[in-house]
Amino acid sequence: MRRLIERGLALASDTQVVEVGRGRLARSGEILARTVLAQGSPALVVADERTFAAAGAAVTAALAQAGQTLAEPLIFPGQPALYAAREQAETIRQRLASQAAVGVAVGSGTINDLVKLASGQLERPYAVVGTAASMDGYTGFGAPISQNGVKLTLPCPAPAVVIFDLDVAAQAPAAMVASGFGDLSAKIPGGADWILADAAGVEPIDPTAWELVQSGVDRALSQPQALAAGRPDAYQELVSGLILSGLAMQVYRGTRPASGAEHYFSHLWELSHLGQDLDPPLSHGFKVAIGSLAMCAFYERFLARRPGSHDLTAALAAWPDWSAVEADIRRRFHGALADNAVRQTRDKYVDRAGLRQRLERLISDWDEIQERLRAQLWPARQLQDALRAAGAPTDPAQIGLSVEAVRQTFPQAMYYRSRYTVLDVARELGWFDQLTDEVLAPGGLWT
Ligand SMILES: [Zn+2]
Incomplete structure (x- = not known):
């Protein structure tokens, strides 16, 4: 799978780095520091209350430890579940713009889509730290957004960096x-x-x-069964499969x-x-x-x-x-x-x-x-x-x-x-x- 991911990365238009494995959260600061944050921009961690607890706090700590400048994290309420609407993307865009920051989305579908859209509008790269193996959109381009009750897929590049810690994925809600x-x-x-x-x-x-x-x-x-039982090692193949699916869309x-x-x-x-x-x-x-x-x-x-x-x-x-x-x-x-x-x-x-x-x-x-x-x-x-x-x-x-x-x-x-x-x-x-x-x-x- 790793060989395939490397092959996909070599051909993909937007995504440059994919890190999947156990213990990746602790290394996330160092990974981000040498990639999307290499120019010295501050990092804006975007999460909701649930994903901040699951991984956002650890990412913030890892970034600080790696000596990165951090903007105040943008944390949406955990309840009711966040949905992908233009207003939310606009909030993120304004924060990124005013702080001259690079977005670090910590979450799954919606958080990633919102940060992807906001970063795309600013023509800035961004990174995502996945918290659940819930869909194949992590490495996809374009963001599906609701507007006036209609679902639109707005064009925007896929993340430059994707980090996936299998221990986090294994602890996500079973659904x-x-x-x-x-x-x-x-x-x-x-x-x-x-x-x-x-x-x-x-x-x-x-x-x-x-x-x-x-x-x-x-x-x-x-x-x-192993996935439903939350066994971290079983997540390697599923997460890789979901990431490869997005890379294939980038290549095609x-x-x-x-x-x-x-x-x-x-x-x-x-x-x-x-x-x-x-x-x-x-x-x-x-x-x-x-x-x-x-x-x-x-x-x-x-x-x-x-x-x-x-x-x-x-x-x-x-x-x-x-x-x-x-x-x-x-x-x-x-x-x-x-x-x-x-x-x-x-x-x-x-x-x-x-x-x-x-x-x-x-x-x-x-x-x-x-x-x-x-x-x-x-x-x-x-x-x-x-x-x-x-x-x-x-x-x-x-x-x-x-x-x-x-x-x-x-x-x-x-x-x-x-x-x-x-x-x-x-x-x-x-x-x-x-x-x-x-x-x-x-x-x-x-x-
Ligand atoms: Zn799908």
Whole structure:
């Protein structure tokens, strides 16, 4: 894993140093002093009450011991949970600007996103000291921020330095590592989606980004019980896997290496504010866990079939023209989301000639494609067992959703982004509704 991280760092645009291991907190002052703080700027530690207690105080002490100048730490309340809003980023930006400081985010998702955005606006590098293995956004660029009830991903560089102490990660609340486990499980169906997009000639696989994100996934997901039990050594692979996922996105300059259709389930549920009234709010990784299960189950049904010339004839005869597709999108979405889905789907829509080309290629290459997909995917039951052992949700009801709601999300996830996934392939083959029904039929994962 270390070799892969070094490889990712050599190619990544923003991140220069990644330190993962036990006892890293005590060394954080020295690490920061020779990297982001080497020019002599004061450090502004940004945390909330919980993450300051977990690691912020130790980072502050380590910085002082390393002889660094410290601005007064900026500590947000621990309760209710901080959310990523522009006002909060603005508070951080002002503090960084007035003190001419370099930000040291101590926390996980939200704290990192806020400091990332504020530092990006000032065009200053920053560092993050992770406190939980809860998601793969540590080394990602861009910050998802809420504004007027809509989620936007604002462009900003990834951190220059990432420090992760495994003893801290192991002591984080159990739900957080379960969330990170869920987020990393997305690389299984998400990778399969990339294989299909590659095979269809829509989006070729970048071998380097692929190797970074995929080579450690199976190992990182191999010891869910040890993670749930808080054994620090078990965290090495999971934390490395999450960090590699972000590095792969930096190398690829896009999110394809880390996400496929399973993430669109999560985004859509987030847009409908699912679980946002909980404290802490329903995590990204928990929604992704259910999305990943839905997609692994969909792939199982997909791979149980074999496309042939009869599918091609039927698909070409039934292929809707664009106006019918747009009407269907507008039935399933409203307002700005509908306009967005129309634009996104238009990007990947092909006419009958284009469809014939795509499907003929799929049919003739099927044996090879099927073999690649089988090597990539896990059986849905196996993933369900692993998620359960990690403490992640394995049933939509656990995140407040009915099976019917999941059914409605399938076509929305297909239309939501221009990214080409198995949902598009199934639609093009005329299999979409049947496969969805099969996934949710009695005897399946959730009935
Ligand atoms: Zn994710």
